[in-house]
Amino acid sequence: SKIVLATGNAGKVRELDAMLAPLKLHVVAQSEFDVPEVAETGTTFVENAIIKARHAARITGLPAIADDSGLVVDALGGAPGIYSARYSGEGATDAKNIDKLLAELQDVPMDARSARFICCLVYLRHADDPTPIICEGAWEGRIAREAFGEGGFGYDPVFYVPALAKTAAELSKEEKNAVSHRGQALKALLAKLGE
Ligand code: ITT
DSSP states (O other), rough: OEEEEEOOHHHHHHHHHHTTTTTOOOEEGGSSSSSOOOOOOOSSSSHHHHHHHHHHHHHHSSOOOEEEEEEEEEGTTOOOOGGGGGGGGTTOHHHHHHHHHHHHTTTTTGGGGGEEEEEEEESSSSTTSSSOOOEEHHHEEEEEESOOOEEEEETTTGEETTTTEEEGSSSSSSHHHHSSSHHHHHHHHHHHHHO
């Protein structure tokens, strides 16, 4: 039976696909269907993930998995948070978002640049499922002074992971999935789906 992956973000699809591919689940990308964008009107990751999963399940008639995620920076009071994708405003790109983040943190010393990626995954059996499966992951790091690495997507080039002495963009997809917020959330979701 098919499950629709309710995201238009190619970086998310690459990472989730890599972890889902070996399984018996038949996961299809939302791009295979005509799923129009839905307004992310929630104020939390979990609300926005539910909105996106419900929308995709409604349009496709299939069970859906949605990912709402973002970067929480302590020195910025938690920003960009749920607004991570659009941090630099209209026509935001990964590069513009990173530029804005580095500018905001210009005067913040290294020991005060702590941050974490958050990922909330929601699985809905159908659009009106009253008991969604909800799993979260968090990945601790700090914001580097400049971008390093070519891998990943989004804020990965400036997300420095002290334990690995690398930015997230310097990790292979497999290395990132083994420790990332998304990898943790998906591992938890798969465990619950298996129950
Ligand atoms: P969908 O809603 O279609 O899934 P989106 O990119 O709009 O795509 P979000 O609203 O969840 O998704 O925004 C998440 C943003 O957080 C994403 O665009 C990145 O800027 C950032 N982000 C999330 N996970 C990340 C990761 O693993 N590495 C780098 N940046 C990440």
